Amino acid sequence: MVWLTWRQHRAQVLVTAGFLVLVGVLLLVHGLGADGLTGDALTARFQSIYTYVSWLPAVPLVAGLFWGAPLLARELERGTHRLAWTQSVTRRRWLATKLGLLGLAVTVAGLLLGVMVSAWLTAFDGVRSADRFSDPVMFGATGVAGGVWWLFAFAIGTAAGGLTRRTLPAFAVTIAVFLTAMFAMFAVFQVRDLYAEPERMLAEGPPADAFVTDSAFVSPAGVEVSGDVPECATAGRDTYLDCVDEAGYRSVLYYQPADRYWRFQWTEAGLLAVVSVLLAGPVAYRVARRPV
Amino acid sequence: MLWLTWRQHRAQTLVTVVLIAGAALLLVLDAVPFVLVKTLPVVPVFVGLFWGVPLLAREYERGTDRLVWTQSVPRSRWLVVKFTVLGTAVVLAGLAFGAVVLGWTASADAPVDRFSDEVFGVSGVVAGAWFLAVFTLGAASGAVLRRMLPAMAVTTAVFAGLVVGAYLARGHYAEPEVALSGAHGMAVPADALVTGTGVVGPAGDLLSWDDAMSACAGAEPVGCMRDRGYEQQYTLYQPADRYWRFQWTETGLLLVIALVLAGVTARQVVNRSR
Known part of the structure; x- marks a missing residue:
């Protein structure tokens, strides 16, 4: 079974390995080149590659498409499941081996990418956006969450393939579900803000690397106002902050301290x-039970 | 042939229409999270995957090309009709999407402007050209590889290369303007496309940050730069009013690519026997 899994999926494995090597070399060269740079020069070097790095949240989707979707859909579409599942290896074992080995492989690939991105980020200490916690792109690409995003996409792809039984519709469903999941997590619920109750501080500025989730003004009487300060409703855009200052308001920040990074990583993972198990489990069960 | 084209591709057509309507709704409601804005340049690849690749790869993979190309409609006409009808549909979809994105960037609270890398390729007329080019890319890789999954992988990889190439090329469609730092900071106009930054040498020459820093390798950078007379900083930029000129430049380049890929596809289909 291990040989069969390798033989059927070696193209994906090799292409992914090649991709990781390529990204690793690029990040290494780019990160080493930042050695000794400071200030604007460091920021400029970081910005020169940030656009490409910001595509990282889409990479797990590609893993879901090419690792997950064909896993069941290709067998069912070509009818080769009739051959594969009538051998001495039971269907349940066939599924367990494939899901286990390939799931492990994609997770490891995601973790490796996360390690490389984390290492690369250390070269840009202090640059805005080059922070593994407050920047949403970096948070999802580093640490354990990076690996589990890959596993999640793989589970979606596998489930979609088992349900639609055809590759092309499975691709479409995978993309739709993955993007919906991202959209729901980041836009509708902003789930990362909910992983822990934020700290509150009356602030000149937040502590370094903290992840600021909200801000507001506090009146001299200690009442917090969300939105515009009533005394300054008529103030212009340029004079607004001065007006707020004169009226005796202070700003308050809600933030997640930097040391919560790993706790948040494990929460998201x-x-x-x-969700991955909930998605892939029923499909695997259905595939294992359904008559060939 | 028209009926056949519609019948074989109606799923893609309907899904695309629904998705563009959905995207329009999201953008109008201004409910797009930052992470998704960042991935906007990826959108055309789906046209290649779902419109381009199946066009020929699905016929070959299932063996249906044997049926369809032995009918009264010759291969060349089959291909011309499919390319014309689907190409027009894809371009219209791209233009619609481009118009939606352009309208969204014009709204006051859009987080990016229309000239930025994230939206330039999926806004205005160039969105239609991107859709068409990636459609022909998918069709060509399907025609050459004759299997869906490898063709999809190749389409994705080449598309990523094209986008990176476009990012790097965009700064060179016209000679950039130079803004120098003064007492009031850098006078780069709003919404301009910044293509490079660095320091001005003592002779008025422009050095990138990397060059300036490597000249100072080993020394304490701030002091070394001052000693060498690198006082002033510069920014290279393309003014915002060049947006439409750049749009047409990139559209032209992509149409050439689309034409070449369509030629490759036609050659594969018409000349090569099974």
Whole structure:
């Protein structure tokens, strides 16, 4: 079974390995070139590649498409499942081996990418957006969450393939579900803000690397106002902040301290892992039970 | 032939119409999270995957090309009709999407402007050209590889290369303007496309940050730069009013690419026997 899995999926494995090597070399060269740079020069060097790095949240989707979607859909579409599932290896074992080995492989690939991005980020200490916690792109691409996003996409792809039983519709469903999941997590619910109750501080500025989630003004009487300060409703855009200052208001920040990074990583990883199992489990069960 | 084209591709057509309507709704409601804005340049690849690749790869993979190309309609006409009808549909979809994105960037609270890398390729007329070029890319890789999955992988990889190429090329469609730092900071106009930054040498020459820093390798950078007379900073930019000129330049380039890829496809289909 291990040989069969390798033989059927070696193209994906090799292309992914090649991609990781390519990204690794690029990040290494780029990161080493930042050695000794400071200030504007460091920021300029970081910005020169940030556009490409910001595509990283889409990479797990590609893994879901090419690792997950064909896993069941290709067998069912070509009818080769009739051959594969009538051998001495039971269908349940066939599924368990494939899901286990390939799921492990994509997770490891995602983790490796995360390690490389984390290492690369350390070369840009202090640059805005080059922060693994407050920048949404970097948070999802580093640490354990990076690996689990890949596993999540793989589970979506596999489930879509098992349900639609055809490759092309499975691709479409995978893309739709993955983008919907991202959209729901980041736009509708902003789930990352909910992983822990934010700290509150009356602030000149937040502590370094903290992830600021909200801000507001506090009146001299200690009442917090969300939105515009009533005394300054008529002030112009340029004079607004001065007016707020004169009226005795202070700004208050809600933030997640930098040391919560790993706690948040594990929260997101756990969340996605549970959803992955919930998605892939029923499909695997259905495929294992359904008559050939 | 028209009926056949519609019948074989109606799923793609309907899904695309629904998705563009959905995207328009999201953009109008201004409910697009930052992470998704960042991935906007990826949109055309789906046209290649779902419109381009199946066009020929699906016929070859299933063996249906044997049926369809032995009918009264010759291969060349089959291909011309499919390319014309689907190409027109794809361009219209791209232009519609481009108009939606352009309208969204014009709204006051859009987080990016229309000239930025994230939206330039999926806004205005060039969106139609991108859709068409990636459609022909998918069709060509399907015609050459004759299997869906490898053709999809190749389309994705080449598309990523094209986007990176476009990012790097965009700064060179016209000679950039130079803004120098003064007492009031850098006077780069709003919404301009910044293509490079660095320091001005003592002779008025422009050095990129990397060059300036490597000249100072080993030394304490700030002091070394001052000693060498690198006082002033510069920014290279393309003014915002060049947007439409750049749009047409990139459209022209992409149409040439689309034409070449369509030629490759036609050659594969018409000349090569099974």
